[in-house]
Amino acid sequence: MKMSSLLLWLRAIKARAYVRVIGGNRELSWVITEVGLPVISLSAYIFIYRSLGAPRIYEGLVVLGGAMIPFWVGVLWSMATQFYWEKEMGNLDLFMASPMPPTALLLGMAIGGMFMSLMRTLFVIVVGVLIFHVQLSIHQPGLLTLVFLLTMTSLFSLGMAASSAYFMVGRVGMRLNQILMEPIYLLSGLYFPVTHLGRILVAFAALIPLTLGLDGVRQLVLVGGASLGFLSPRTEALALAAMTTVFTFGAVRLMRLLEQQGKQRGTMSLRWQ
Amino acid sequence: MDFAIETADLVRTFKIKRGEFLTAVDRVNLQVKPGEVFGLLGPNGAGKTTVIKILVTLLYPTSGRAFVAGHDVVREAEAVRPLINMVSGGETSGYGILNVRENIWMFSQFYGMPGKLAKERIDRYLKRFEMTGDAATKVNRLSTGMRQKMNIIRGFVTDPQILFLDEPTLGLDVHIAREVRQYIREWIAEKKDHTILLTTHYMAEAEELCDRIAIIDNGKLVACDTPAALRATMGEGGAFTLTLSPAPTDTTLVDQIPDVRNAYLAKSDGRTTGELRFTLNSDARLPEIFAAATQAGFAVRGFSKREHDLEDLFVKIVGRRLHEDE
Amino acid sequence: MTRRLARAIVASMKIGWEIESNWTNVPLYILYEAVRPLSLCILLYFLYKVVSASPGADPHFFAIFIGNAFFMIFGALASGLSWAIISDREHYQIIRYVYIAPAPFVWTVIGRAVTLLAVALTSVLLTLLVGRWPLGLPISLGGVRWGLLAMSLPLGLAAACGIGLFFAGMLLITARHSLLLAEGVGGVFLLLCGVLYPTTYLPWWLRPLAWLNPLTHWVEASRRVFGVTGFDKPLGALPDWELLAILLVLTVVYLYIGWKSFLWFEHRAKRAGKIDQATNY
Numbered sequence: 066m067k068m069s070s071l072l073l074w075l076r077a078i079k080a081r082a083y084v085r086v087i088g089g090n091r092e093l094s095w096v097i098t099e100v101g102l103p104v105i106s107l108s109a110y111i112f113i114y115r116s117l118g119a120p121r122i123y124e125g126l127v128v129l130g131g132a133m134i135p136f137w138v139g140v141l142w143s144m145a146t147q148f149y150w151e152k153e154m155g156n157l158d159l160f161m162a163s164p165m166p167p168t169a170l171l172l173g174m175a176i177g178g179m180f181m182s183l184m185r186t187l188f189v190i191v192v193g194v195l196i197f198h199v200q201l202s203i204h205q206p207g208l209l210t211l212v213f214l215l216t217m218t219s220l221f222s223l224g225m226a227a228s229s230a231y232f233m234v235g236r237v238g239m240r241l242n243q244i245l246m247e248p249i250y251l252l253s254g255l256y257f258p259v260t261h262l263g264r265i266l267v268a269f270a271a272l273i274p275l276t277l278g279l280d281g282v283r284q285l286v287l288v289g290g291a292s293l294g295f296l297s298p299r300t301e302a303l304a305l306a307a308m309t310t311v312f313t314f315g316a317v318r319l320m321r322l323l324e325q326q327g328k329q330r331g332t333m334s335l336r337w338q
Numbered sequence: 339m340d341f342a343i344e345t346a347d348l349v350r351t352f353k354i355k356r357g358e359f360l361t362a363v364d365r366v367n368l369q370v371k372p373g374e375v376f377g378l379l380g381p382n383g384a385g386k387t388t389v390i391k392i393l394v395t396l397l398y399p400t401s402g403r404a405f406v407a408g409h410d411v412v413r414e415a416e417a418v419r420p421l422i423n424m425v426s427g428g429e430t431s432g433y434g435i436l437n438v439r440e441n442i443w444m445f446s447q448f449y450g451m452p453g454k455l456a457k458e459r460i461d462r463y464l465k466r467f468e469m470t471g472d473a474a475t476k477v478n479r480l481s482t483g484m485r486q487k488m489n490i491i492r493g494f495v496t497d498p499q500i501l502f503l504d505e506p507t508l509g510l511d512v513h514i515a516r517e518v519r520q521y522i523r524e525w526i527a528e529k530k531d532h533t534i535l536l537t538t539h540y541m542a543e544a545e546e547l548c549d550r551i552a553i554i555d556n557g558k559l560v561a562c563d564t565p566a567a568l569r570a571t572m573g574e575g576g577a578f579t580l581t582l583s584p585a586p587t588d589t590t591l592v593d594q595i596p597d598v599r600n601a602y603l604a605k606s607d608g609r610t611t612g613e614l615r616f617t618l619n620s621d622a623r624l625p626e627i628f629a630a631a632t633q634a635g636f637a638v639r640g641f642s643k644r645e646h647d648l649e650d651l652f653v654k655i656v657g658r659r660l661h662e663d664e
Numbered sequence: 665m666t667r668r669l670a671r672a673i674v675a676s677m678k679i680g681w682e683i684e685s686n687w688t689n690v691p692l693y694i695l696y697e698a699v700r701p702l703s704l705c706i707l708l709y710f711l712y713k714v715v716s717a718s719p720g721a722d723p724h725f726f727a728i729f730i731g732n733a734f735f736m737i738f739g740a741l742a743s744g745l746s747w748a749i750i751s752d753r754e755h756y757q758i759i760r761y762v763y764i765a766p767a768p769f770v771w772t773v774i775g776r777a778v779t780l781l782a783v784a785l786t787s788v789l790l791t792l793l794v795g796r797w798p799l800g801l802p803i804s805l806g807g808v809r810w811g812l813l814a815m816s817l818p819l820g821l822a823a824a825c826g827i828g829l830f831f832a833g834m835l836l837i838t839a840r841h842s843l844l845l846a847e848g849v850g851g852v853f854l855l856l857c858g859v860l861y862p863t864t865y866l867p868w869w870l871r872p873l874a875w876l877n878p879l880t881h882w883v884e885a886s887r888r889v890f891g892v893t894g895f896d897k898p899l900g901a902l903p904d905w906e907l908l909a910i911l912l913v914l915t916v917v918y919l920y921i922g923w924k925s926f927l928w929f930e931h932r933a934k935r936a937g938k939i940d941q942a943t944n945y
């Protein structure tokens with residue numbers, strides 16, 4: 066019994082991830098969107114630093130920030146809005162009436178999206194090294210891997226929690242997404258050391274997993290990066306692990322609440338709200 | 339005996355505005371046996387889809403209980419879901435970017451079907467519904483009817499013990515609709531203990547497919563029996579057409595005769611002949627009507643009778659016509 | 665004909681406004697529209713701290729801030745128009761009905777653009793207010809060159825519409841994720857138009873692209889409106905009237921190209937049957 070439900074869960078994840086990957090590849094314009102644009106907007110920030118005569122390390126900082134954006138965009142645009150889109154498309158009631166656990170849907174989407182995000186990230190880093198001559202050095206590959214993985218898990222679990230929350234607020238969620246892009250770029254210190262924000266703001270910003278993950282990765286990858294860091298990468302890894310736990314717990318609770326509310330009010334399949 | 343579907347005093351209300359409620363399903367009691375094709379008929383907004391949504395675990399009842407395959411749909415939703423599937427007319431499920439085969443495959447995976455089995459069944463169904471040629475067509479290129487065929491395959495492919503079909507032939511042409519009905523009959527004959535709950539607005543379809551039919555109006559169950567038994571409640575008699583010359587100008591001729599209902603004038607060329615239609619519960623009044631016509635100076639040029647069918651019953655019970663010109 | 669057209673434009677502006685804003689009340693909506701540009705300006709402020717302890721007193725930062733504040737109008741338009749196309753097609757699936765309505769489709773899109781521009785202008789005002797107060801930039805009503813503003817602003821908006829039309833057209837033949845493409849268009853032009861740094865910092869092969877772009881000249885004119893000169897060496901050397909003349913010519917060219925290419929994309933989309941083809945995945 067347990068075995069078969071695990072199998073169901075894995076099959077469902079695979080199927081949803083497949084859709085995401087195939088869907089992405091079938092429309093080839095994604096090469097421009099997924100790969101070209103991040104490099105372009107990142108170059109803009111590098112040119113600012115150059116025009117200001119800032120030390121070279123800031124260019125590395127920008128490249129790494131740009132490299133992490135795809136994951137954040139994936140969480141906001143693919144995961145958080147997913148339930149909402151599925152409902153609007155008329156899929157949600159079929160999904161909900163199937164034996165698949167809803168987490169499979171979200172994880173499938175996330176894992177499928179991760180493939181593309183990774184491509185983007187690698188491309189951005191290659192461009193950073195080849196064109197902008199960013200200097201990287203990895204001394205603690207184990208810790209780096211750990212910080213990166215924990216960043217991913219905390220982002221995914223946040224995305225799952227967000228997808229239920231967004232679903233409940235309907236169209237406002239999409240708006241929230243749009244509105245949150247730049248403020249989060251600002252708060253998470255994508256283009257400058259997060260310590261610039263000052264004590265109060267940085268404490269607030271640390272609640273976003275992207276902030277700590279990015280800060281940790283920068284310290285572990287950039288030559289001289291440790292001098293710009295906020296907390297030690299170890300502490301940050303610990304905090305990210307804690308976030309993953311909290312978000313996952315919250316996501317499961319929210320999903321249950323969503324299902325109950327939907328069934329009570331009959332809003333599971335109402336469209337155009 | 340265990341029922342495939344059972345509801346007990348099922349009620350569902352929706353809040354429309356502050357303090358204003360609508361009772362979409364009103365104390366409905368259904369008992370569907372395994373192996374049955376059970377039809378749910380009713381006018382638009384009667385509550386058919388709402389009943390189905392409750393049964394497929396998408397909606398909580400406000401009160402009352404519902405069981406599918408012996409499991410409570412509220413408390414044991416997890417146990418119900420692997421056993422069922424649902425197809426609605428005009429649904430737009432799936433992803434436009436995938437092709438037909440991939441879409442069906444994806445849904446089969448959400449039921450945990452092993453890959454090989456899924457592939458075999460999908461191929462078989464695509465062939466059965468003559469869609470093999472469209473298997474690689476992207477879903478957003480499909481016509482309405484092709485799309486509905488795909489949905490129907492999606493419903494059958496997981497081999498559900500209980501299948502819910504909400505207006506499954508909506509938007510299908512005559513040929514394909516017949517094909518679908520044919521397959522439903524084959525499927526139920528082959529599977530023995532599998533069950534189908536079906537809603538439709540086509541009376542002929544209900545009559546052809548359903549072992550039993552429930553008529554639901556304003557959320558209430560108003561009749562439930564086999565099609566033959568339901569028809570029998572209408573008694574003998576039927577719908578009559580009398581062609582008279584010269585054309586009658588009103589229906590007073592038959593209005594005076596007891597038992598005549600729903601009399602109206604149809605198809606008149608204005609001068610020479612005209613048609614008078616009415617329903618009658620017993621043929622015994624016919625001589626009286628002929629006599630009255632002759633006496634009023636009409637010549638009877640034609641006469642025809644149509645036996646009562648489900649639609650007449652439906653009209654009688656629901657008091658409204660579904661298709662105004664039939 | 666013109667009266668029908670005018671009515672169609674007004675109607676589509678109204679519909680556009682209602683679709684964009686009906687989820688909340690008007691002040692909240694305007695605030696919402698201002699959050700993105702505002703946070704970008706504040707982001708620049710913190711970024712600038714790398715080289716200066718108090719960016720508010722630095723004329724170079726002032727130049728960046730003003731340029732960015734005006735440039736945001738274009739960003740809002742580009743992303744807003746793409747949203748209009750995508751959500752009509754994928755979300756409401758009403759694009760086919762909008763499309764077959766008697767008003768030419770291109771005018772419906774322009775109607776939406778005008779609505780978006782009006783809202784974007786209010787967020788520019790808000791941004792300037794924030795620049796004045798917490799950031800302490802030298803912005804004052806008396807220092808504004810109103811005449812120059814009155815001439816450059818309409819041209820800049822028209823140019824933005826031209827470019828917006830081009831991308832809206834492109835979306836007609838591409839998939840849903842080109843939403844991100846649209847979001848990114850703002851970034852590309854930000855890179856190219858000498859908003860955040862003088863155009864001379866671009867690699868030599870990108871500079872002609874910057875100089876042939878009306879937005880570059882519009883941003884320079886907007887900086888001059890607030891008395892900032894000498895930010896960009898080659899552009900800064902042009903007298904006002906010459907700058908405006910170049911802006912005018914480029915705007916006309918871009919509007920023409922935007923208009924024509926929109927019609928062309930529309931034609932392509934129709935031929936390929938893509939107008940109402942949802943691409944969700």
Ligand SMILES: Nc1ncnc2c1ncn2[C@@H]1O[C@H](COP(=O)(O)OP(=O)(O)OP(=O)(O)O)[C@@H](O)[C@H]1O
Nearest residue numbers: 330331332352362381382383384385386387388389
């Ligand atoms: N989520 C909901 N919120 C409010 N009212 C609803 C909701 N779902 C259904 N209703 C109302 O409940 C009533 C029954 O609807 P239902 O969809 O069950 O009818 P139906 O018998 O399937 O009709 P049709 O033949 O047109 O499909 C209708 O009046 C409908 O407006």
Ligand SMILES: [Mg+2]
Nearest residue numbers: 386387388504
């Ligand atoms: Mg219905």
